[in-house]
Amino acid sequence: MKKHIIPAIRLTVVCIVFFCGIYTLAIWTIAQLAPGKGEGLTISDSGKTYHVNVGQAFTSDRYFWSRPSAVDYNAAGSGGSNKGPSNPEYLATIAARIDTFLAHNPGIERAQIPSDLVTASGSGLDPHISVQAAEVQVARIANERNFTEDAISQLVASNTEKPLFGLFGTERINVLKLNLALDKLR
Amino acid sequence: MNTEILGVIFMYLAVVVLAIPLGRYIGKVFNYESTWLDKLFNPLDRLFYKFGGIDPSVGMNWKEHLVALLTINAFWFIYSMFILTNMGWLPLNPDGNPSMGWDLAFNTAVSFVTNTNLQHYSGETGLSYLGQLTLMLWQFVSAGTGIAICAVVFIAMKERTMEKLGNFYGYFVRSCTRILLPIAFIGAVVLVFNGTPMTFEGKDTVTTLEGAEQQVSRGPVAAFVSIKQLGTNGGGFYGPNSTNPMENPNYLTNILETVYIVLIPMAMVFALGHVLRRRKLAWMVFGVMTFGFLCLLLPTIYYEMNGNPAITDMGVQQQLGSMEGKEVRFGPAASAYWAINTTATSNGSVNAMHDSMTPLAGMFTLLGMMVNCFYGGVGVGFINFYVFIILAVFIGGLMVGRTPEFLGKKVEAREVKIAMIIALLHPFLILGGTALATYLYNGDPESYAGWLANPGYHGFSEMLYEFTSSSANNGSGFEGLGDNTPFWNVACGVVMLFARYLPIVGPVAIAGSLAAKKYIPESAGTLKADTSTFGMMVFAVIAIVAALAFFPSLTLGPIAEYFSLY
Missing domain, CATH: 1.20.5 (Single alpha-helices involved in coiled-coils or other helix-helix interfaces)
Structure with missing residues (x-):
């Protein structure tokens, strides 16, 4: 020893x-x-700087919504809900999110809502939504901003990120980038 | 074909293709053979030897190896306790995070020194950068410890080896510098170029597009994340580990981090083949491990991609699958793949919240940790497998009515007793711990209400998972568990200590005592270890000893939850 x-x-x-x-x-x-420079990837727009990999909360009807977050997009205290799949309280939260979404998006059917829009991510900072999650919000955005649905759909399509090398992983949309582009749409 | 599935297939093939040559390289490192990296590492190692005051040419017997290992580990624990309880006033603390209390510091110090990386704190608020870097040091050296002690077992299994089994410090330094360092370095560079922070600045404050203020935690993340993936450590820089987009920014980094989880554990099997010059034995071990791994993996991916039936009942689309606790950039298939990789090996990092997975996916992650040797932790994964080999040799010997032999050495009562004690220790720690926690909770559900985030069967699974993760030195969690309390900190700390060191001491003692025995050349009656028949034997022993011991507890948790949902 x-x-x-x-x-x-x-x-x-x-x-x-x-x-x-x-x-x-x-x-x-x-x-x-x-x-x-190792301080996190950022983009600058109209004199403001944003962390492109860190999701932001979007709750206004004029913007594409990001996913629900268990920590309200607190990037200094990230985390998930850790709710189990059979937890009744959790399932009630999901049902409430569906109702809220339907109330803000008239004309949309339940069956059109993808689950990523009503479930919280693991980090609470998910910067992405699925393509369906963007498409289902197109009508609301077009109505709020007085654009045609086609124009908004095109914006969604041009902001869709393909799987890696077109082969591996999911298709997704960075909500911050999409909303920045939306603000520039004329 | 579905791009999510393709991604999973690619990740698995990539790791096999990389693990075979890496295994040969690791074998050469253990044998002190020359490699093309010698020019770089010979001078570096000499510095370690010189300043460390060690002579790697001094042979040690198995007892000396264990004493050396335990002594240096004890010192790491003491140093860790000092940093964690004092980091509040020590340098490198731009966010002004506080020091830890004694029970949390005990749990964290044990957790990182034992290669577990169970985290009862959250990195953003619970550690200074000095604390993070200190834990990162344990991620290197605890992994180096596991690899070094596995090298000792390999050397002991060689035909002509007798008492002296090489030098512990030599294996340890070589494992850290020649195996862990270069691979971790490459990973960290890739992460940095994909946007993972590597800075000593504190939090950044930005105004969001909607005008709210958002603080963003940063730090020396990339250096940390790379080694935590590689050394089956798993403790994240941020609270929610590699779900956090700073820690794991995109699918490319996700591939890298997933491949790193199982790279060295798999390579160790091929290193065995190189050191012993028995390629066929290595393929037998690889075959059993891979078969077991696939048994856990395939149903997990299936259930995660099909989503939560309770949400399907609400009438919304679940095209992506179960998305609670998951990130859109990875998707359920890659998250399920990661979940099985991280639990079959003793890594414990996550890229999705295991607590929110569908019941059977949760069960297979539990089973991965209960078996704990389908690839397993760096070094210790094979050591766990070795225990099952000894048991299979013994049972095989009984079946053919001969004194059992393994690689030309007689396996006798002493070795089998040790192997059996080690095999039973794991269920004892897990089930005993869970029983105690359940007893306390049921006795007074109101005072312990903070423990469980979910009611019913799932709440039981949370407690079972915590002890399983501690005993498997895994470190992942059903994180809904309110685990930063003196009970959980101390109980899990004690379990981690026993579960790390006894399963090292036992197999090294077996290997050492076998090495000292007379070599018996193979004959017609020898039970051949490198055949598929013997592989099936080993698998059966694992299934009986490891899996069946846990079946009753699984029925109370995930299986009961499954039948309540489906």
Whole structure:
């Protein structure tokens, strides 16, 4: 036991210096070359800066809504609802979200609402919605902003992000980018 | 074909294609053979040896290996406790996060030193950057510990090995610098270029498009995330782990992070083949592990992609599948795939909330941790598998009526006793812990109301999951559990300690005592370990010992919930 104590302490100190110090600084240095310089990817628009990977709450009828969030899009305390699939209180919340959506989107049927619009994401910061989730909001946006539904649908289509290499993963729409484009639509 | 499924197939094929050459490389590292990275790593290792005051050429027997391992781990625990209880006033704390109380610090220190990474805190508010970097250090060295001790078992299994099984510090340093460091480095660079933060600045404040104020937590995330995926650590920088879009920004990073989960655990199997010069044995082990893995994976993907029937009943579309707790950029298939990867290995990171998964998907994640050797943790996954091999050899020997042998060494009463104790320890810790928690909760549901976020069967699953995750050194959770209380912090801490060190001590003792025995050349009567028949034996032993022990508890939780929903 005794003969192992000194090497244990010395080796730990070496590891602290190397892994906490040198490894971290090396990655930090490389990050200075990366887009956003390691401070998070941002986009600037009309003089304002937004984190493009971090979802924002959109609740106004004039914007495409983002997904419900268990933490109200608090990016300094992210988290999911952790509600189980059979929890009655949780299922009541979902039913209420469906009713709210229907009330704000006249003419839409229940069966047109995709589940991502009524369920909370794992991080509470999901920046995306599915393509159906955008399409089902087109009529409301067109009505609120006095555009044709076609114009809004085109905007949705041009903001759709394809699966990786067209092969892997989901199709999705970044809600922030879509809404920024919406504000620019003439 | 569905692009979500294609993504899953790609991730699995990618990891197999990478694990085979990596396994050969790891085998060379263990054997001190030369590799093309020597020019870089020989000088670096010499620095570690020099400043660490160690001589890697001194051979150790199995007892010395264990003493060295336990001593250095004890020191890590003490250092960790100091940082966690004092980080409030120490440097690198731009967000002004507080120090931890003793019980949370105990749980967290144990959790990271044992490679578990169970988190009863949330990274954004619970740790300073110094705290994060200290935990990142354990992610390297606890993984290095697991790989090093697995190397000792490999060397002990060689035909001509006797007492001395190499030098622990040598294996440890080489595992950290030559295996973990370069791969973690590549991953961190990819993450940084995809938008994962790597900064020492504090929170950013932005005004959203609708005019609200939003604070965004940042930090040295990329360096941390890469090694937490690679070393089967799993503890996230942010509270909700790799669901957070800073930690896992897009599908490409999701592929990288998923591949990293199982890369080294799988490569260890091929490393075994290289070290022992028994490729066929490695393929037998790989076959059993892969078969078990697929048994867990396929139904999980099926149930997650089909969604929650209670939501279907409300009349909305579930084209994507079960979306509660999931991110649109990954989708349910990739989330289900991750869930099984992270629980079959002892990683424990998540890219979707396991608490919100459909009941049977939750059950298969539990089963992955209960078995804990389908690939398993880095190094320790194979060590767990080794215990089942010893048991299968013993049962096989009884069936043919011969003294059982494994790789030319007689397996006798002492080894089988140790193997059986280790195999039964895991169910004992999980079921004993869950029984205690359930007893307390039922005795006084009002004082413990904060524990469970969900009523009924699912609430039971939350407690079962927490102890399973602790005992499997996994670290994922049904996070609805209100687990930052002295009871959960201490109980899980104690379980993690036993579940980490006893399953290392036992198999190393077995391997060491087998190595010291006389080598018996193979004969016609030898039970051959590298055949598919023997593979089926091992699988049967795993199914009987590991899975059946847990079946009653699973019926009370996920299976009961399944029948209430479907």
